[in-house]
Amino acid sequence: MKVLVVFCAVLALVYANWKPKTLEEWNKSRAECFESEKVSQRCQEELKRDEHPHECGCYFRCIGMKTGIWHDTNGFDIEKTHEALVATGWEVEKDNLKKCFSANPKEDDPCKWSTAVAKCVYENKYLKRKE
Known part of the structure; x- marks a missing residue:
């Protein structure tokens, strides 16, 4: 029982210390992921146009890891994904994120898993830039 209490306390501390990245930090992480994941120029351009690219390797996992949402x-x-997206200029409903997160169960390959979730969000047009 003590172990469970300590675990919950540590989990609360870790979550309490998390805060969404600024747009500048997000863009820096994006550039780092483009490089580390060797994302093609075509995929980079599609992402910059807010389109879902189909061949970006492990980009979505990378950006998720760097921003603390994956x-x-x-x-x-x-919760973190919603907060991070809103903080960086997106409109998105948590319920829509839940649809994509639950519709794409865990895969052995985290790159494919994160890409499947991102594809669902993009293809269903759940993300919109704030005007």
């Missing part, structure tokens, strides 16, 4: 065991954290 974990290879649990996938995207709905």
Whole structure:
């Protein structure tokens, strides 16, 4: 029982210390992921136009890891993802994120898993730039 209490306390501390990245930090992470994941110029351009690219390798996992919204065991954290997207100029409903997160169960390959979730969000047009 003590272990459970300590675990919950540590989890609360970790979550409490998380805050969404600024747009500048997000863009820096994006550039780092483009490089580290060797994302093609075509995919980079599609992402910059807010389109879902089909061949971006592990980009979505990378950006999720760098911004603290992705974990290879649990996938995207709905609360953190929503907060991060809103903080960087997007309009998105949590319920729509939940639809994509639950419709794409965990895969052995976290790159494919994160890409499937992102594809759902993009293809259903759940993300819109704030005007």
